Amino acid sequence: MRRWYGQFFGFIAGWLLLRHPVGGFIGLLIGYLFDHDAFSSPRRHRPSARRAQPPPHEDDQTDWAYQVLGLTEQASADEIDRAYRKLISQYHPDRLVGAAPELQALAERKSREINAAYDRIQTLRKKKK
Template sequence: MRRWYGQFLGFIAGWLLLRHPVGGFIGLLVGYLFDHDAFSRRRPPRPPPADPPPGDADVDWAYRVFGVGADASDAEIDRAYRRLMAQYHPDRVAGAAPELRALAEQKAREINAAYDRIRKLRRNA
């Protein structure tokens, strides 16, 4: 669904600023360009998320994400998870550049996947 409010607000703003119907027309044109993303840069497509490697390397990968060994306690893993999520959570970089937001989202997915993998391994053990 396309936006419509840019044209409406542009028309009103143009008319009020220039106090002439031509100002409304100029505002309508600017609003049309805004609604159709003429002012935004084209964003490159996102890279696919990195899948964890299969087998036992999956376990090593999960522990390496947190920077702890396989002999770490549950409390240490929870602390590492909270520390990394506080650092890389996408809401923390909401106002940053799109590239940084994409990296934070990818890192948060990786952290969550590693945490879920370790939790699953420890439940089954």
């Protein structure tokens, strides 16, 4: 739905403030820009194109998975589990039920990334055994 009230109120306010028809025209232009989101940030309306995807090579995937959890490849299984639990409890989407939709989407993406990294580490560790 397109907004119209910015143009209307801009026209009235411009006319009354400048007490001249030119003021109404200036207010109409400002209202038009307001209605068409010229004053808002472009990042606000554009979804983030940055996705957390692992690189194509297997060695890079292991580095990626450990970096997501903030660990090194020498970390023990307990350290991996602790780091996973800490991060997933911090970024789980259910913890942000009343938050803004942008924050919920960010938490959902981050939790997917954490889960993918944890699964990748677990599969790599099973292969080594």
